[in-house]
Amino acid sequence: MTSPQHxxxxxxxxxxxxxxxxxLQSHGFEATLHTRGADVAQFVLSSKPDLxxxxxxxxxxxxxxxxxxxRQLSRDTPIIIVTALDADIDIVVGLDAGADDYITKPFSxxxxxxxxxxxxxxxxxxxxxxxxxxxxxxxxxxxxxxTVSSVPVDLRPREFQxxxxxxxxxxxxxxxxxxxxxxxxVHWESSSKTLDMHLLALRRKLGxxxxxxxxxxxxxxxxxx
Numbered sequence: 001m002t003s004p005q006h007x008x009x010x011x012x013x014x015x016x017x018x019x020x021x022x023x024l025q026s027h028g029f030e031a032t033l034h035t036r037g038a039d040v041a042q043f044v045l046s047s048k049p050d051l052x053x054x055x056x057x058x059x060x061x062x063x064x065x066x067x068x069x070x071r072q073l074s075r076d077t078p079i080i081i082v083t084a085l086d087a088d089i090d091i092v093v094g095l096d097a098g099a100d101d102y103i104t105k106p107f108s109x110x111x112x113x114x115x116x117x118x119x120x121x122x123x124x125x126x127x128x129x130x131x132x133x134x135x136x137x138x139x140x141x142x143x144x145x146x147t148v149s150s151v152p153v154d155l156r157p158r159e160f161q162x163x164x165x166x167x168x169x170x171x172x173x174x175x176x177x178x179x180x181x182x183x184x185x186v187h188w189e190s191s192s193k194t195l196d197m198h199l200l201a202l203r204r205k206l207g208x209x210x211x212x213x214x215x216x217x218x219x220x221x222x223x224x225x
Contacts, residue, residue, distance in 0.1 A: 006023050006029070006032070006050050007030070007031050007050065007052075007053060008031075008043065008047070008051070009021055009031060009034065010034045010035075010053065010058065011034075011153040013055070018027040019109070020053065023112065029116075032047070037060055044077065045073060048074075051079075051080065052070060052080070054198070055083060056090070057084065059118070063081065067079055067081060067098050067099055071178075078100045078120065080099065080103060080106075080116070080121040081097075081100075081103070082112075083105060092218060094218075096175045096178065129142035135210070139167050148209045153206065154205070155202075156201075159202055162183050162198050165179065166220060166221075171221065175219040177219075207223075210223065
């Protein structure tokens, strides 16, 4: 018998947190509730939850700052920010901080559960060594090779890592700050234009096999033609 998936809830609202915990438990999840952010990072390190539901307005820590910390501790754990902040800039800040999804209050438990299930399905489906194919472009992470129409493409290590990261998030906008954090382990906007130069090299080497779209003010999205 497999263990239930573990969801960590970080929510200080006494009317919302317990309701979220109860709804998750009644649908077969293990759910742990924290009402403050101070000990969350240590809990994630020790307990390794399958998903984190994170309130942005905690009483002791800024939720977006905590999100950045959790993303540095675990690159693969899905994080869904749950908050009353619904302005575009707040959503952008949350995604830039490393969140995978964003739910605004008020929300229905049915929507919350659907988002949790969807994000866990995506997480479970990711095989870091699985080949990825986009029309003429084939990427083999385990073999560290890339081909276009069966012709090998010579990529430098960072170029390859950048392409793999974008490919695993194909169709989704990946924030610039997340690329810098996860590919270069740089947690601020670098003035060296390193990311820009690597993107330029990728676009040149891959030609028309795929398109790496720039979403101004947010990040980049890989799409197959």
